[in-house]
Structures are given as C-alpha cells and as structure tokens.
Amino acid sequence: MSKYPNLPATDAAALTRKDFATDQDVRWCPGCGDYSILAQVQRTLPTLGIPREDYVFISGIGCSSRFPYYMDTYGMHSIHGRAPAVASGVKALRPELNVWVITGDGDALSIGGNHLIHALRRNIGLKIILFNNRIYGLTKGQYSPTSEVGKRTKSTPMGSLDYPFNPISLMLGAEATFVARALDIDAKHLQEMVTRMAAHEGTAILEIYQNCNIFNDGAFAYLTDRQTRPQHELKLEHGKPLRFGPKNEKGIVLDRQMRPQVVEVEAVGEDALLVHDETNPTLSYLLSQLVHPDFPTPVGVFRSIERPSYDAMFTAQIEDAKKRKPGKTVQDLIEDAHVWTVE
Amino acid sequence: MAKAHEILDAVTIRFAGDSGDGMQLTGNQFTQTSALAGNDLATFPDFPAEIRAPAGSLAGVSGFQLNFSSHEVFTHGDTPDVLVAMNPAALKVNLEDLRPGGILIANIQAFGDKNLERAGYLENPLEDGSLSAYRVYPVDITTMTLNAIAGVGLNQRSAVRSKNFFALGLVYWLFNRDMQHTVAWIESHFRQRDPLVADANLQALNAGYNYGETAELFTHSYMVKKAPIAPGRYRNITGNDAMALGLVAAAELSGLELFLGSYPITPASDILHFLSKQKHLGVKTFQAEDEIAAVASAIGAAFAGGLAVTTTSGPGIALKGEAMGLAMMLELPLIVINVQRGGPSTGLPTKTEQSDLLQVLFGRNGECPLPVVAASGPGDCFDTAIEAARIAVRHMVPVVVLSDGYLANGAEPWRVPDMSTYAPIPVEFETNAEDFQPYRRDENLARPWAIPGTPGLEHRVGGLEKQDVTGNVSYDPANHEHMCRLRAAKVAKVADHIPPTAIFGPDEGDVLVLGWGGTFGAIRAAVDHAHAQGKAVSHVHLRHLNPFPNDLEAIMKRFRRVLVPELNLGQLAFVLRGRYLADLVSYTKLQGKPFREAELAQQIDALLEGER
Numbered sequence: 038m039s040k041y042p043n044l045p046a047t048d049a050a051a052l053t054r055k056d057f058a059t060d061q062d063v064r065w066c067p068g069c070g071d072y073s074i075l076a077q078v079q080r081t082l083p084t085l086g087i088p089r090e091d092y093v094f095i096s097g098i099g100c101s102s103r104f105p106y107y108m109d110t111y112g113m114h115s116i117h118g119r120a121p122a123v124a125s126g127v128k129a130l131r132p133e134l135n136v137w138v139i140t141g142d143g144d145a146l147s148i149g150g151n152h153l154i155h156a157l158r159r160n161i162g163l164k165i166i167l168f169n170n171r172i173y174g175l176t177k178g179q180y181s182p183t184s185e186v187g188k189r190t191k192s193t194p195m196g197s198l199d200y201p202f203n204p205i206s207l208m209l210g211a212e213a214t215f216v217a218r219a220l221d222i223d224a225k226h227l228q229e230m231v232t233r234m235a236a237h238e239g240t241a242i243l244e245i246y247q248n249c250n251i252f253n254d255g256a257f258a259y260l261t262d263r264q265t266r267p268q269h270e271l272k273l274e275h276g277k278p279l280r281f282g283p284k285n286e287k288g289i290v291l292d293r294q295m296r297p298q299v300v301e302v303e304a305v306g307e308d309a310l311l312v313h314d315e316t317n318p319t320l321s322y323l324l325s326q327l328v329h330p331d332f333p334t335p336v337g338v339f340r341s342i343e344r345p346s347y348d349a350m351f352t353a354q355i356e357d358a359k360k361r362k363p364g365k366t367v368q369d370l371i372e373d374a375h376v377w378t379v380e
Numbered sequence: 381m382a383k384a385h386e387i388l389d390a391v392t393i394r395f396a397g398d399s400g401d402g403m404q405l406t407g408n409q410f411t412q413t414s415a416l417a418g419n420d421l422a423t424f425p426d427f428p429a430e431i432r433a434p435a436g437s438l439a440g441v442s443g444f445q446l447n448f449s450s451h452e453v454f455t456h457g458d459t460p461d462v463l464v465a466m467n468p469a470a471l472k473v474n475l476e477d478l479r480p481g482g483i484l485i486a487n488i489q490a491f492g493d494k495n496l497e498r499a500g501y502l503e504n505p506l507e508d509g510s511l512s513a514y515r516v517y518p519v520d521i522t523t524m525t526l527n528a529i530a531g532v533g534l535n536q537r538s539a540v541r542s543k544n545f546f547a548l549g550l551v552y553w554l555f556n557r558d559m560q561h562t563v564a565w566i567e568s569h570f571r572q573r574d575p576l577v578a579d580a581n582l583q584a585l586n587a588g589y590n591y592g593e594t595a596e597l598f599t600h601s602y603m604v605k606k607a608p609i610a611p612g613r614y615r616n617i618t619g620n621d622a623m624a625l626g627l628v629a630a631a632e633l634s635g636l637e638l639f640l641g642s643y644p645i646t647p648a649s650d651i652l653h654f655l656s657k658q659k660h661l662g663v664k665t666f667q668a669e670d671e672i673a674a675v676a677s678a679i680g681a682a683f684a685g686g687l688a689v690t691t692t693s694g695p696g697i698a699l700k701g702e703a704m705g706l707a708m709m710l711e712l713p714l715i716v717i718n719v720q721r722g723g724p725s726t727g728l729p730t731k732t733e734q735s736d737l738l739q740v741l742f743g744r745n746g747e748c749p750l751p752v753v754a755a756s757g758p759g760d761c762f763d764t765a766i767e768a769a770r771i772a773v774r775h776m777v778p779v780v781v782l783s784d785g786y787l788a789n790g791a792e793p794w795r796v797p798d799m800s801t802y803a804p805i806p807v808e809f810e811t812n813a814e815d816f817q818p819y820r821r822d823e824n825l826a827r828p829w830a831i832p833g834t835p836g837l838e839h840r841v842g843g844l845e846k847q848d849v850t851g852n853v854s855y856d857p858a859n860h861e862h863m864c865r866l867r868a869a870k871v872a873k874v875a876d877h878i879p880p881t882a883i884f885g886p887d888e889g890d891v892l893v894l895g896w897g898g899t900f901g902a903i904r905a906a907v908d909h910a911h912a913q914g915k916a917v918s919h920v921h922l923r924h925l926n927p928f929p930n931d932l933e934a935i936m937k938r939f940r941r942v943l944v945p946e947l948n949l950g951q952l953a954f955v956l957r958g959r960y961l962a963d964l965v966s967y968t969k970l971q972g973k974p975f976r977e978a979e980l981a982q983q984i985d986a987l988l989e990g991e992r
Contacts, residue, residue, distance in 0.1 A: 041685060042811045047835045059840070061852065090835045095680070098843075105840050106853065111832040113683055114842025115676070116706050122673035126680025126688070127832070129666050130639050134684065134832050152676075155669035351664070358659035365660055367632045368799045371625055374615040375561070376796060377416055 047090060052083035059109045065100060070221035070247035071168065075107055077227040078166075082110075085235050093136045095124040097144040100175045101168035101247075104139040118149025121156035124163050132348035135235070138165040143173050146182040146202050154211040160239035161347040166231075167244045169204060172253035190252075204244050205325035205339055209318070215241035216321065216340045221248060222261045226272075226336065233338060239346040260334055269329060273337030278310035279324075281333045289327070297323060299332065315341040383593070385556055385601045390449035392457030393551065395544075396474045397466030397487075399442040400432050402544035407444025408791070409548055409562045415616055415793045416561055418606030419448040422901060424456035424974065425789045429646065429729040436490075436498040441473045450605040454905035456790065458976040462554075464547055466490060466521070468499035480513045485550065487543070489522035517597055521546050521588075528587035529580040538577070542584035549588025556603045559585060610795065617794040619758040619787030620647070623717060624654035626765025627689055628661060629797075633766065634773060634805035636687035640665045641677035643696065646729040647785045648719040651691045671699035675716065679703060682712040683841070685809060685831035687769060691717040694736045695726065698743070704778055705744040708867065710841045711819070711827050713772035713779075715765070716740075720784040720897075722972045731972025732785035734897050735948040740780040741926055741955065747864045749871045751775070752926040754782040756900035759794035761787060764923060766802065771874055773807050776826040782925070784947075786898040786974050813837055818851035825870035827851075875927040881920055881935060889916030891987050892939035894964070896922040896952055899945055899975055906980035917984055925952070933960050941987045943967060945980055 057079040065071045082092065092110035096102035098117035105112030115123045120138045128136045138156075145153045145167050156163055172190070173179040179192040183204060187196040208216045215237040219230045227245070234241035246257040259265050267283040279289040280302060288302045288310040302310065314320055321340040327333065393410070395403045404425055414421050424445040433440030447457030459479040465471040467490035478484060491504055505511055506518050525543040526536070534542075545566075552559050562585060570578035592598055617625075631638035642652040642665065656665045664686070668674040675690040682688035692700065697718045707714045720736045722728025740752050751771050755764035761783055768779040810816065810828035813836025819827050830837040839851065846863060847854035854860070885907060895903045900921050910917040920935060922928070936942050936956075942964040944953040953966035967983045969975060 041831070042809050042834050044811060044835055088835065090833055090838060092838075093684075093832045105842070108840075110838050111683075112838075112840040112842075113680075113710070114840065114844065115679070116702055116843055119672060119676040119703065122668060122676035123680040123683075125668075125673070126639065126641055126666065126677030126682075127684045128680075129664060129677065130637060130681040130686045130688075131684045131832065151669055152673050155673070355659050355662060355664065359662070362660035366799070367625070367629045367661070370628060370658065370661065371796055371799070372613075372615070374617075375412060375416075376613050376615045378613050379418065379609045379611050 046088040049086045049088045052089055054079045054083060056089055057082055057109050059107055061106050063107050064103065066251050068250040069100070070170065070249070071101060071104070073221045073224065074166070074168065074227065074245055074247065075104065077224055078231055079108070081228045081231040085232065087135050087235075091133065091135050093124070093127055093134050094139060095120045095127065095136065096139040097149055098175070099141040099144045099173075100249075101139055101141040102144060118144055118147070119152060120144070121149065121152040121163060121165065125156055125159070125161050128161050128163060128348050129351055132162065132352055136163050138163050140165065140167050142167065142169045142171060142181045142183040142204070146204060146207070154207070157208055157211040157213040157240055157242060159347045160214050160344055162238070162349075163240045164234045165240065165242040167204065167242060168247045169244050170247045170249040170253055171256050172249050174249050174252055178252035203325060203328070206322060208242050208244075209322050209325055209340060213242055213340065214239040214342050214344045215338070217242070217338045218244045218246070218336045220246050220257065220261055220336060223336075230338070233341070237341065238349075239344055259329060269333050271327065271333035271335045273313050273324065273335050273339065275313055275315045275338065278307055278312050280310065287333075297327060297332065315339070383598070383600050385603045388602050388604050390447065390451065390453070391462065391555065391602065391604055392445065392447045392460045393462040393464070394443055394445040394460040394474060394477070395464045395547070396441055396443040396470035397544070398435055398469070399428055399430065399440045400435070401442065401466050402541070403442045403444050403466070406544045406548045407446055409565065410551060411446055411791055412565075412616060413552070413557050413559070413561045414446065414448040415614065417557060418609065419450065419604055420453040420607035420609055421446060421448040421793065422453050422456045423791045424786065427730055434498075436467055436469055436495040438469045438473055438499060441470050443470070443474060448604055450607050452607065454901035454908065455974070455977055456901075458978050462551070464551065466543070466547065468495045468501055468505070471505065472499045472501065478514060482514055483517065484511065484514045485517045485519055485547070487521040487547070488518040489520045519550065519591070519597070524587060524591060525584045529583045532576055532580045532583065534576050534580050539580060542580045545581045545584040546588035546591075549585040550592045553589045553592030554598065554601050556601050559589065609793070613796040614793045615796055616791050617758055617762075618650070618789060618791045619755065619761040619783055620650035620719070620789070621654055622759055622761035622794065623755070623765050623781070623783060624651045626762040627655065627687070627715070627769070628658055628663060629762065629799060629802070630766045630769030630805060631663070631687045632799070633802055634687055634769060634807050636685070636773075636807060638663045638689065639678060639681035639686040640689045640691065641668050641674040641681065642666070642691045643668050643671045643674045645671070645693045645696050647721055647788045648691045648693045648696075648717065650788065651717065651719075671696040672703060675700040675703040678714055679707050679710065679712060682707070682714050683710070683832070685829070687715075687773075688713070689715040689717065691719070693719050693721045693729075694723045694739070697736060697739060701744050704750065705746060705748050706843050707778040708744070708748050708750060709843050709846070711776045711867075713776055713829070715768045715772055715779055715781060717765075717781045717783065719788045720782060728972045730785065732898060732974060733947050733970065733972060734784060734899070735951065735970070736782065737925065737948065737951040738954070740782065747868065749868050749926060750778055750780055751871055751874045752780045752782065753923050754897040754925055755787055756897060756921050756923065758787055758790050758792045760900075762797065766805075767923065770805050771877075773805060774826065774877070775824050775870055775874060776829060777870060782897055784898045809834065810837060817849050819846055819849050825866065825873055872927050875924070875930050878924050878929045881929045881931050883918050883920055883935065885911060885918030886916055887918070888938035889918055890940045891915075891917045891984055892936060892942045893917065893919045893980070893984065894922070894936070894942055894944050894952075894956075895919070895946070896925055899947065902975035902977050902980055903945060905977040906984060909977065909981050910984055915984070915988060917988070928959065936960065936962055936964070941965060943983060943987055945975060945983065947975070
C-alpha cells in the first residue's frame with residue numbers, strides 16, 4: 038500500500054564532491070571556519086557508498102544552519118533549535134534515509150537544548166554536527182552558552198555571568214552513544230570523524246571547534262596555530278595510551294583520587310598512562326573534563342558504544358504488530374467494538 | 381410480582397461521585413446498554429483535572445450525564461431527571477441542575493459528619509427538609525454492597541469499590557434495562573485479571589437490581605422505548621476515538637503512512653493512546669519531548685512523505701505556532717488537531733470551550749492564513765479528520781482541526797461507516813526530474829511533493845522567503861508580496877471544493893442560528909423546538925471556518941437576524957463581522973460547560989420578539 042516512488046537508486050560509487058555542491062552562492066563571511074567543514078562533508082559523503090537521494094540535511098537557525106542550502110541533497114532549513122525534532126520525524130518515518138542535523142552552539146545548546154538531549158538519549162540514528170564557535174554570529178555577536186565566563190559582548194558589556202556548558206560532558210550526560218570532537222582546520226581528521234559518524238548505528242554527534250573570524254576570532258587559536266597546537270591537542274585513539282606534545286613526550290595518568298594529571302612519559306613509563314577506551318563511560322566523561330589551559334584538549338571519539346537504535350526498534354515493533362494481526366483494515370478497526378443493528 | 385412501569389419519552393440521568401468512585405465507568409455502561417436498547421442518546425462526562433482530589437471534596441466530584449430517548453437526541457440534556465449522588469459533595473455540586481420533582485438517589489452511608497463537613501453542609505440535607513422539591517430515595521449503597529459481596533472474600537477496601545455496580549444495578553432496574561451487556565463486560569474485563577473482583581462486581585450489580593425490585597422504596601419503574609433511528613449498524617463512539625479512526629481512514633484512503641507526533645495533554649491524549657495501539661496497521665506514533673518537538677517531528681514526517689499529524693489542546697497550540705508557520709512556508713501537508721479546553725493559560729483542562737478559534741486563525745507571525753475545519757459531534761470527528769487530510773494533501777498546506785473537550789469525551793451512537801463508500805484521497809509524489817521546480821504550482825496552487833529518496837529531485841526548503849517557482853531564498857520585495865498573496869490565494873482556493881452549505885429549516889426567514897463545533901446539538905435541539913412552534917428559524921453549522929463556504933454570505937442575508945452562539949466571547953462573530961460587515965447578534969457563554977437547549981431557545985425567542 039506504500040505510495041513511495043520505487044525508482045532505481047542512483048550509482049553511489051560514481052558520486053564526487055561536485056555532486057554535493059549546489060548552484061547557490063555560499064554566503065558565509067570570508068575566512069569563516071564553516072567553509073572548511075562544508076568542504077570536508079562534501080568530500081566525505083561520496084566515499085560512503087550511499088546514493089545522494091538518500092541524504093537529508095536538516096538545520097535550525099544560525100550561520101551554520103545555512104549549510105543545507107549548499108548541499109545538493111534533500112534539505113530543510115527549519116526553525117531555531119528544532120532541527121533535531123524535525124529530523125527525528127524524518128528518521129522515524131523513513132529509517133532508510135541518512136539524516137544529518139547541522140546546528141550551532143546557540144541553536145543546539147540554548148534555544149534547542151531540550152531537543153538535543155532527547156535526540157541523543159533516544160538514539161534515533163541522527164548524525165548531528167554541532168559547530169561551536171562560542172558566540173552568536175548571525176545575530177551579530179552576543180555571548181552563547183559555550184562562551185567563557187566574563188566574556189564581553191554586545192549583550193554583556195561588563196562581562197558575561199553565566200557558566201558555560203561543556204558540550205561533550207552534556208552529550209555524555211544525555212546518554213549519547215557516539216560523541217566526538219574535531220577542529221575546523223584539520224581536514225583529514227574531520228573527514229575521518231564524519232566517516233565514523235556515518236558508520237554508527239544510533240545517534241552520533243560531533244562537536245567542531247569552529248572559528249568565527251568576525252565576532253570571536255581566535256577562540257581556539259591555542260589549538261589551531263601551528264606553533265601551539267602540538268602542546269595542546271590530545272588525539273584520542275581507541276586502545277592507545279593518551280599521549281601528546283610536540284614530541285609525543287607527555288601523557289595523562291590518574292592519581293589516587295582519580296584526578297587526571299599531565300606527566301612526562303619518560304618519568305612514569307608508557308605503561309602507567311591511561312589507555313583510551315571508547316566504550317568506558319567513566320573514562321569518556323573524565324576526558325570531557327580535560328579543559329584548556331590546565332590540560333590538553335582531546336579531539337577524536339570520546340565515546341562509541343553499540344545500543345539498538347530507536348528507529349530500528351520502532352520499525353521492529355510495527356513489523357511485529359503486523360505479524361500478530363495480519364491483514365487488518367480500517368473497516369475492521371471501526372468495527373472492533375460492540376456493534377448492533379437497528380432494523 | 382414485578383412492579384408496574386411508567387412509559388417516559390426521554391430521561392436525563394446524572395451519576396455523580398468522587399473521582400475515584402467509578403462514575404465514568406458507570407455512565408459508560410448505562411450508555412452502552414441504553415444504545416443496545418435502541419434509544420437515541422448523548423452523553424457528557426464531566427470530571428475534575430485532578431486524578432484523585434481529596435476524598436469527599438467538592439473539587440473531586442466527577443459526573444457523567446446521559447440523555448436517552450425514544451426520539452432523536454441532540455444534546456446530553458439540560459436538566460437531569462435523575463441524580464445519583466454517591467456522597468454529599470456530589471449532591472452539593474449537582475443539585476442545582478436537578479429538575480424540581482426529579483429523582484435523587486443518595487448513598488446515605490456517605491452522608492456522615494466528616495463528608496458533610498467536607499462538602500460544606502452544616503446539616504444533613506437528607507434530613508433537614510431542604511430537598512422537599514425532589515423525590516429523594518436514600519439508599520445505603522455502601523453497606524448493602526458490602527453485605528451482598530461478603531461471601532466473595534475481598535478485603536473491605538477492595539469490596540467498597542464495587543458500590544458503583546450496586547448503583548448501576550439499581551438504576552438498571554429503575555429503567556427496566558437488560559443487564560446482559562454489563563455482565564458480559566465484567567466477565568471480559570475482570571474475570572482473567574482478578575476473578576474475585578469479577579464476582580464482587582457481578583453480585584453488587586445483581587444486588588442493586590434486586591433491591592429495586594424488592595424494596596418498598598420504589599413503587600414502580602420506568603421505561604423509555606426505542607427511538608426511530610435510521611436502520612443500519614451502530615456502535616458508540618467518543619470524539620477522540622472518532623478523530624483517531626478518521627486519521628487511520630485517511631491514511632488508508634490516501635495510501636500514505638500515518639505519523640503522529642504528539643505530547644500528552646488533556647483532553648487530547650486519548651487520540652495518541654488510540655493511535656499507539658494501531659501499529660498493526662502501520663501507524664507510527666512518536667511521543668515527543670514537548671509540544672514543539674511534536675509538531676516539528678510531524679513536519680519532518682510530512683517532508684519525508686507521511687500523512688503527518690500532531691494533536692494537542694490550547695496551550696500546546698500556542699507553543700506550536702512558530703512551527704505551523706514553518707509548515708505553511710514549506711507548503712507541506714500537515715494536520716494539526718486542537719481539542720480545545722478552557723483557557724487562557726492552563727485554564728480549565730478538563731472543561732470545554734471554543735476560545736481558540738482566533739488563535740488558530742491568526743496566532744502566527746507574518747501573513748499566515750491556514751485552512752481551519754471544526755467537528756460538530758463525536759461521530760463527525762471521523763469525517764472532519766478525513767476532510768482535513770483531503771485539504772492538506774490537495775493544497776499542500778497545514779490544516780487545523782478544531783475539536784473540544786465536550787466532543788472529545790462525549791459519546792453517541794455512531795452509524796458504522798462503510799469505507800468502500802469513501803472517495804480515495806489522491807496523492808501523487810513527484811518523480812519526474814526533468815525541469816523539476818519545487819515551488820511550481822498546479823490548479824489548486826499546490827506545489828509538488830517530492831520526497832527524500834527520489835533520485836534527481838534533491839532540493840532544499842526552509843523558513844526563509846521563497847522565490848516563486850524555484851523555491852530559492854529570495855529577499856526581493858516584489859517577490860515577497862507576491863508569495864504572501866499566493867499562499868493566501870491557495871488557502872482561499874479551498875472554498876472552491878466546499879459543497880453547498882446545508883440549511884436546517886427554511887432557506888430564508890426570521891432568524892438564522894449560525895454555529896460551529898461542539899455546540900451543534902444544543903443549537904439543533906433549540907431550532908428543532910422552534911420549528912415545532914412554527915417559527916421561521918434555521919440552523920447552519922459551519923465545518924469550514926477558513927475559508928468560509930462561498931455561499932455563506934448570501935445565506936446570512938436571507939434572514940432578518942443572525943444569531944451566533946459560541947462558548948467564547950464572540951470569536952466567530954468577530955470574524956464574520958470583519959469579513960462580511962455583517963450585522964449579527966453574538967450570544968456567548970464561558971463557564972466550561974456546553975450550552976443548554978433552553979438558553980438558546982430563549983435567545984431565539986428574544987430575537988423573534990425584537991427584544992435584542
């Protein structure tokens with residue numbers, strides 16, 4: 038009875054980056070970190086073996102949320118904060134579609150905070166890319182829920198008073214099954230993260246540190262400048278010891294109170310270092326709490342666990358119900374009550 | 381020897397007790413049985429917002445009113461002929477409605493000092509002579525129930541719960557009812573779950589019936605004969621169930637998958653409950669994290685090609701406003717069902733009102749007209765839901781459906797529809813990639829529905845203003861005005877598909893009573909009454925509130941006066957005046973209760989006599 042057009046799928050193997058670019062002029066500010074993210078997504082999708090017509094990009098409101106206009110896929114630029122909810126409807130109805138959510142720190146963590154945490158806990162198979170530039174860009178420079186305390190902006194001339202979210206900690210607290218972080222400038226790593234998100238069964242979320250060169254330039258400079266990056270970037274690799282530094286000479290250990298400490302690897306030996314495990318919730322949370330400047334900033338996959346997705350279980354319930362009560366019609370349902378005849 | 385019985389034309393009975401006393405169940409059983417006996421009927425369940433308010437309190441009184449008759453019934457009845465009061469609070473809250481000379485059955489066991497005090501009685505009204513205007517039957521329902529079921533072996537706390545069945549049995553005797561339906565219901569409902577409770581309820585039911593037969597109290601019983609109901613197959617239906625069935629029917633008629641995104645809210649939740657049980661028909665229900673997510677998920681499902689619905693009540697509609705505007709801008713089919721309740725704010729969650737009309741007509745930013753349809757009775761919710769789906773997919777537009785608490789919970793016998801007589805709802809998804817334009821329009825000004833998964837039709841939609849035809853983002857001033865007018869014209873075009881308006885009564889005359897929504901029964905009864913007195917009064921009940929039927933203005937002009945009764949402060953009247961510069965009389969009530977037939981009849985008479 039399904040009315041969906043049953044047309045042959047296009048050849049996913051023949052897709053290239055160009056197939057994902059639209060004819061619309063990209064209108065982000067010159068130098069914006071969004072350009073790099075768009076490029077990496079457009080580079081990665083053709084490698085995933087998915088027909089272009091099966092991609093859906095849903096966004097909310099904000100600079101990042103213009104993203105779908107530049108992707109030649111199905112797309113919707115929805116309303117502020119609601120993209121995860123819109124995308125959940127797409128995915129619940131059509132689990133076979135590859136549904137991506139594009140959002141920012143204001144859209145996802147402020148006005149849309151409720152939808153974000155529920156999309157994560159529900160594990161409904163969305164791929165969420167959160168552009169975090171720690172500022173409101175499209176409304177021209179107010180502080181955001183990830184701005185640091187004391188930040189002076191148009192709406193906080195004496196410095197902001199609210200404590201920021203730690204987005205990764207929040208995502209973990211919301212029971213997300215895949216949580217990762219990447220940098221806008223690290224093309225290769227970003228592509229790798231997008232690829233891993235796509236392969237994940239449930240909801241996957243990626244926080245990208247993205248530079249807003251107009252309203253918050255250099256927010257992540259310590260992590261993106263060639264000189265300082267090696268001292269501050271901790272690349273997470275499953276099963277590998279936590280090491281960083283220009284010569285990979287530093288590492289992370291736990292003290293007896295389970296507090297992380299930065300050590301010289303030579304002094305303690307590599308065996309003493311914490312070893313990354315994407316399936317260990319305690320470790321994932323601990324890593325999310327490694328915050329600049331006291332600690333290096335972890336990038337990569339904090340958590341990746343297997344848990345049946347909502348959309349898969351949703352479909353299974355429907356199939357199961359159909360098996361239990363096969364061949365029923367609406368007429369049957371209407372008459373599934375005490376029916377009497379008036380002569 | 382059986383006592384004699386008196387034939388009555390029609391009876392209105394109200395069961396009232398604590399919200400935990402099972403009054404809704406009792407009322408529903410009496411309703412089913414009366415329907416099976418061939419009466420026409422209408423019901424009005426009236427319960428508090430609190431699940432269990434303090435026992436014996438005025439706030440905790442739950443009522444169920446039923447009007448059953450040997451002729452056609454339009455309302456649940458103005459004034460009960462019989463009141464069953466399970467405690468003093470129930471008496472206090474409901475006595476003012478009981479007609480003088482009416483029967484009052486009171487459970488005297490509950491009229492102890494504590495309960496009297498809780499209800500605010502200084503003296504026991506059963507003993508102080510204050511009820512002399514009524515025929516009072518004091519019955520110790522609780523004690524007799526306990527005695528009757530003593531052998532079953534339930535503890536006292538559980539045993540007391542069977543008292544509503546004693547009351548039901550007594551009323552069954554009073555109206556010469558066959559108890560078979562309720563006996564079967566108890567068996568199927570309780571036997572497996574708890575055989576002791578099944579036995580207790582059966583014995584209480586029988587004890588109540590036998591008490592009526594043997595007690596000296598009642599000299600005779602009553603009988604209401606069959607009503608001349610159109611032949612056919614019938615079932616009882618509430619508005620919420622009919623609405624849900626209508627949605628499933630629309631899905632079948634259109635071949636679309638039904639998707640409901642909803643967040644629980646009184647009095648709309650039963651639609652969510654009903655549809656959640658229909659997974660075997662492929663119905664997908666999604667309980668979202670809030671009202672906004674509920675409508676947003678439905679918009680996602682509409683984009684993906686589903687028959688997308690969201691259900692809510694007034695406060696939820698306020699929250700959904702922005703997303704409804706998005707759906708209008710995206711030009712996607714969406715059904716938004718608002719089961720209205722008393723407002724503003726949290727208002728009266730379990731009471732009925734029609735005060736969201738202006739909100740659904742105008743409550744969005746920008747120029748954002750939407751089609752609005754309203755159901756007029758519990759069974760009519762079925763056809764209204766199908767009509768909403770038809771409009772939504774034919775014009776690619778979100779449609780608002782208005783129901784209300786009275787329709788949602790009220791029940792009536794419903795002639796079982798034959799699905800084979802319903803016209804299919806035609807839907808064509810776009811598949812042709814050649815020169816595809818997402819905002820090109822057909823003769824109904826609808827744009828193509830091109831859903832994800834269709835090769836070559838990849839496109840973007842969004843809340844920013846669209847360029848005509850291409851759907852690209854456009855800030856062009858002339859385009860914006862053009863698009864706003866185009867969207868409005870699309871909604872206005874719905875009127876071309878509305879059938880000629882049905883007029884109950886003469887085509888022209890002295891008074892036209894123009895109503896909408898759940899006031900149908902009261903208006904129809906009042907106008908019917910006027911006809912019987914030879915008055916030139918007619919009734920038009922609007923299903924389409926935006927756009928209005930094309931013939932409405934001409935019809936209004938054929939009557940000397942137009943009376944618009946509404947359960948708000950005159951919202952439809954306001955719109956009609958603005959639209960047609962019409963000189964009409966607005967009659968309103970805002971008490972969380974439906975109109976009474978008598979008050980409308982009085983308004984009609986006042987107009988006829990030139991007093992208004």
